[in-house]
Amino acid sequence: MKSTHQLLFVLAGIQLVLPFFLQSSIYEPHRDEFLYLAEARHLAWGYLEAPPLLSLFGWISNYFGGGMFWIKIWPALFGCFTFLLAGKIIIQLGGKTLAIVLGWLPFVLDGYLRLFYLFQPNFLEVFFYTAIGFCWFQWIGTENRKWIYISGIALGLGFLSKDSVLFYAIGITVGVLLTQQRKLFTQPTVYIAAIIGFLIFLPNLFWQYTHRFPVMHHMQVLEQSQLVHIGHKDFLMGQLIMNLPCFYIWLTGLIWVFFSPTGKKFRLFGWAYLTVITLLLLLHGKDYYALGLYPVLFAFGGYAIEQFMQSHARWIKYPALAFPVLLGLFALPLLLPVASPKKLAAYYSRTHLNKTGLFQWEDQQMHPLPQDFADMTGWKSTTAKLAHFYNSLSATEKTNTLIYCRNYAFAGAMNYYGHQYHLPEVYSDNASFLLWMPNHYHIQHILLVGKRMPDITDTVFQLFEKHTVVDSLNNPLARENGTKIIFFQNGNQQLNPWIEKRIAQLKAPYYRYALP
Incomplete structure (x- = not known):
């Protein structure tokens, strides 16, 4: 027992440091990381696109200077915690x-390698999925009510991380109702746990109320711009591709809970998996929305495979280990940007990975790099x-x-790098940056950062004498x-009143009461 715990912590340590050595230093923070670091400079109980917990870790990162280590340490740590559970x-x-x-390999050879290196809400979501599952596993083994209460705490913190944790709550509920554990619903324990989770989540719920539930607007925009393009086949294929080197491990775990006499008492996890997958299919969710479902199944699968090998075919362990390692090493340049963009693009072309359909971005077009990697470059040079x-x-x-940016990414990046270049606050009306736009203006010029040249529909830019x-x-x-970086000069007398009126119009849908 002592040796297995030692191995567990050694592997967790390797998992912690591995991405720091693998990712090329050429790359900068991801576009979304700039947004979440910006939110950390405006601490609140909620934001237009995400709950608040990530911003707390971002605040700590900013306090220590906001370097790459302090950005990446949080997903790396929570990745280790997920594996330890x-x-x-x-x-x-x-x-x-x-x-x-076998339970560790997915964290260093599958899509989790990238997920637990990006400072985005997804790493917290996966951790809290796993923490909730761990609590229910403990309750099944001990029937100690404290684990139900702890699961309520994990659920509440999960809601403060990402709203989609609701899917797993529904999945676990369905799993309990469809198994012998349904007796729990005749006891007050599960309802007290739900109340605990609700009270933890309540401040964000109140923030959502006072801002007219922007999460609903965010989901509508996401559905219209991205989710509408996701078909059921693509989603299901994504479940295989994300975990391709280790797909047989989670699949074995799923089979084990449904068909093994030993795994029968854990069948609620199988029903939870099927419930969440069904919900995501119906809602056209992105494939990585389901990543939180797999760590518990990896645990079951690793155990089941080991038991089978011990009693039937010991020799299988060699191909069982060789397959994920070899495939994972081949796919490593897809998981993390381990070389410069040019070298990676050449590698993808040489290995024909660029013909697999994996490089389709949100614009539905094929590109030379994965979208995440292309989102990690160009920020500092443009700021300079x-x-x-x-x-x-x-x-x-x-x-x-x-200084105004059309999108949150450049606004976040220029505020991140700006102190090096003595830049003032950079603004945007995109994403949560809208809430931080001033209400009153006394300007004559705008320095615009945007991909699209303003046209006649961009009224504000028609109020200037000239632009360059x-x-x-x-x-x-x-x-x-x-x-492009465009300098608009000498605005007329209508400029400041027009901006103030327009910003007030944009902010109004997000405030139930008077604007601050």
Whole structure:
């Protein structure tokens, strides 16, 4: 038992440091990471696109300087915690070395390698899925009510991380109702746990209420712009592709809980899995929305495979280990950006990975790089170009210039890098940045960062005497390639009243009461 725990922590340590050594230092933070770091500078109980818990970790990262280590340490740590919970399940089932190794491989060879290196709500979602599952596993084994209460705490914190944790709550509920554990619903324990979870989530719910439930608007926009393009076949194929090197491990775990006499008492996890997959299919969810379902199944699968090998075919352990390792090493450049964009694009072309359909972005077009990798470059160089021009302005011009970005990514990036170049606050009306836009303006010029040149429909930009294209991002492998920096000068008397009125109009749908 002692040796298995030692192995568990050694593997968790390797998992923790591995991405830091693998990712090329060429890359910058991901576009969404800039947004969440910006939210951490405006702490609140909610944001237009996400609950608040991630911003707390972002605040700590910003406090320590916001370097790459402090950005990436949180997903890496929670990735380790997720594996430790899965590993603890394996050990309590009676699993030994092989089972623990099989339960660990998905975290370093599958899509989890990338997920637990990106500072996004998904790493918290997967952790809390697993924590809730771990609590119910403990309750099945001990019937100690404390685990139900702890699951309520995990559920509440999960809601503060990502709203889709609701899917797993529904899945577990269905799983309990369809198994012998349904007797729990005749006791007050589960209802007290639900109340605990609700009370933890309540501040965010109140924030949602006072801001007219922006989560609903966010989901509508997401559905219309992205989810509508996701077919059922693509979603199901995604479940295989995300876990391809280790697909047989979670699949064995699913089969084990449904058809093994030993696994029968854990069948609620099988029903929870099928329930959540069904919900995501009906709602056209993205494939990675389901990643939280698998760590518990990896634990069951690792244990079941080890038991089968011990009693039937010991030799199978060699191909069972070789297959995920070899395939995982081949796919590693898909999981993390381990080389420069040009080298990766050449590798994908040489290995024909670029013909697999894996590089289709949200615009439904094929590209040379995975979208996440293209979202990690171009930010600092564009900030430097903007700063070079801004710092060439006179003091009076600087005072009367608003730096405005069309999207949250550049606004976040320029605020992240801006202190290096003595830039003022950079604004956007995109995503949660809208809430932080000033209500009153006294400007004459706008320094615009955007991919699209303003046209006659962009009323505000018709109020200037002249404009100049200062510079642009010229990096074909960056997602924002072609973004322009444009200086609009000498706005007329209508400029400031027009901006104030427009910002008030944009903010109004998100405030139930008067604007702050």
